[in-house]
Amino acid sequence: MSEDSFHAKLKSIYDKVCKYVALNLSNVSVIRQQELLKLKEVREKLDSNQKDIDYLQLSSTKIDSAFKAAQQELVEAMEEEDSAAELAAYEKADTLRKKLSTHQEREQNLKLQRSFLLKEENGVKEFLSRSEDMANKFRLILEFLQDQGIKAMSDSDTEKNIKLLSAAFSLAELDSRFLARNLHDGSAQKLSGAIMLCELAERYLEARKIKEAQIELGKVKTQMQEAIFDIRTLLFQIHPQGLEEGLDVALERYAKQACDRYGVDISFQTDGNITGLSMILRSNLFRVIHQALDNAIQRGAAKKVDISLSAKSDGFSARIADNGKGFDVAKAKTIAQERGSYGLTNMEERLRLFGGKLTIDSSPGNGTVILMSVPIPEDDR
Known part of the structure; x- marks a missing residue:
């Protein structure tokens, strides 16, 4: 095979690889958008579920106090041998007991539902993590090929062409794993933690616990500052400032x-x-x-x-x-x-x-x- 023929074949393979990588990157992006919407829906359901549980727990506490008070009334009526008061106290206590039982049963059902929702949330988050890893691989391979592939194929040294293209794929794979893990373990976790702290602060504000809310918001600020530093560090690693100078x-x-x-x-x-x-x-x-x-x-x-x-x-x-x-x-x-x-x-x-x-x-x-x-x-x- 002549050198010109080899370069033409290599260029054809290179174009197909770039097209294939770009197509898969696009498909992964579409799937990720769908999963992000799903994650938002699951978290909205979790938020609603938690509010229902909080309401039931507060209501159950009040009913339980009223039930105990009714039991005491029943005891006092029985001691005084007041039949009318005893019957009224019994009916009141029985009604409260049934209501408390209903609340407790509903609370258990909500907690079971929450357990399923948390599993679903973890599943979506795991999928998003894996898809981000995959997207990073495709993205970095494409960028590296576009940056180094043409240079390699324009070189007259055939052996160098092959080595550079091989190195391009290998280095893109290394970079994608590195960036995906650092994003997942660093800034992504800090931002997720900040969101949860915001939700906790919101609940404190709803309960008029201002001091507790201020503490959680202070934690949010720290988490966000650390996430910003992590992101800046990653950006520096992707394109180190001053590398052109040395x-x-x-x-x-x-x-x-x-x-x-x-x-x-x-x-x-x-x-x-x-x-x-x-x-x-x-x-x-x-x-x-x-x-x-x-x-x-x-x-x-x-x-x-x-x-x-x-x-x-x-x-x-x-x-x-x-x-x-x-x-x-x-x-x-x-x-x-x-x-x-x-x-x-x-x-x-x-x-x-x-x-x-x-x-x-x-x-x-x-x-x-x-x-x-x-x-x-x-x-x-």
């Missing part, structure tokens, strides 16, 4: 955000032409180093992190050392895979795609040192 510039800007929020002391040392790295290599190195830094702060509870970057004529290397609590590397990888979280594996895979390697030296109580190295292609030297 890998070290982007990392220093992210480090400043981490310092401001967590109070971590982060130091930088650079050697060589860090700014000379290609954008695709910068982007992926940033994500690996960012993950290492995030792990040190979030999981290792480190208070000091030292980062050293070096770019020589034949390769790039980095060292990230922290004074955190450390961990059992092999055990952590096993647990992460069981949970479906592949942070460390993703770091290794991302470097491997560029011919690099990752070494992690850590043990409980002794901090962590991460070493990484990547060969620099001749075109980028």
Whole structure:
């Protein structure tokens, strides 16, 4: 097969893949909209159900008090041997007993209905989480292909074409899993929690419990601030500010955000032409180093992190050392895979795609040192 024929066939496959991914992304979006409407309906039913339960519980408390009072009246009438008063008290107590029983039975039915609604809500939320994961995969694959696919196919090196396209799919898969998990575990949960706190504050306001409502609204404010920070962090990861100026510039800007929020002391040392790295290599190195830094702060509870970057004529290397609590590397990888979280594996895979390697030296109580190295292609030297 001639080179021109190969490129034409490759272009045809590329166009079909893009079309297929875009179509599936559209279908997932439609389904998600339907499920979001369903989630809204279920939550409206849950809200109505809870109000009915609250009303019945309050009403049952009043009826129970009245029933006990009627029983006392009956006892007193019997002691006084007042037949008329005794009959009236008995009928009153019996009526209240039946009414209380009806309320309690209805309350049990409402609680059973609530249990089914909560299961339905959890099912819809789980589906939305899975569909968001799928949409992210399709979206990132499409964006990555559109950004890198044409560049790869315009290159005259056939072997490089295939490697770049393969890397495009692999990296898109890694990014989609990373973003989906972070959105689900971070900002999405905080926003869901904020909504529930708002609903609780609303109930306090309806009950005229102003102080309790103010406390819950204060919690809402904190949750929203944290969610905004998480979203800004994710946006920074998707498109790191300063990456065009250099890998070290982007990392220093992210480090400043981490310092401001967590109070971590982060130091930088650079050697060589860090700014000379290609954008695709910068982007992926940033994500690996960012993950290492995030792990040190979030999981290792480190208070000091030292980062050293070096770019020589034949390769790039980095060292990230922290004074955190450390961990059992092999055990952590096993647990992460069981949970479906592949942070460390993703770091290794991302470097491997560029011919690099990752070494992690850590043990409980002794901090962590991460070493990484990547060969620099001749075109980028």
